[in-house]
Amino acid sequence: xxxxxxxxxxxxxxxxxxxxxxxxxxxxxxxxxxxxxxxxxxxxxxxxxxxxxxxxxxxxxxxxxxxxxxxx
Numbered sequence: 244x245x246x247x248x249x250x251x252x253x254x255x256x257x258x259x260x261x262x263x264x265x266x267x268x269x270x271x272x273x274x275x276x277x278x279x280x281x282x283x284x285x286x287x288x289x290x291x292x293x294x295x296x297x298x299x300x301x302x303x304x305x306x307x308x309x310x311x312x313x314x315x
Contacts, residue, residue, distance in 0.1 A: 256311075296310065
């Protein structure tokens with residue numbers, strides 16, 4: 244039963260990251276907005292908590308999100 248929960252949670256995070264990546268790439272006003280920054284903090288927290296993945300030095304947010312999508 245626990246594996247089902249983890250899989251569902253991972254799938255949800257993967258879809259959130261994909262949505263964020265799409266918003267950043269398609270809406271110039273979204274990048275740097277309050278919503279974007281709050282979502283970015285949330286994603287950082289779960290990426291480290293779930294997978295131990297952190298943003299690397301000089302890595303763009305788009306590169307980080309792409310790496311997360313592959314990991315989830």
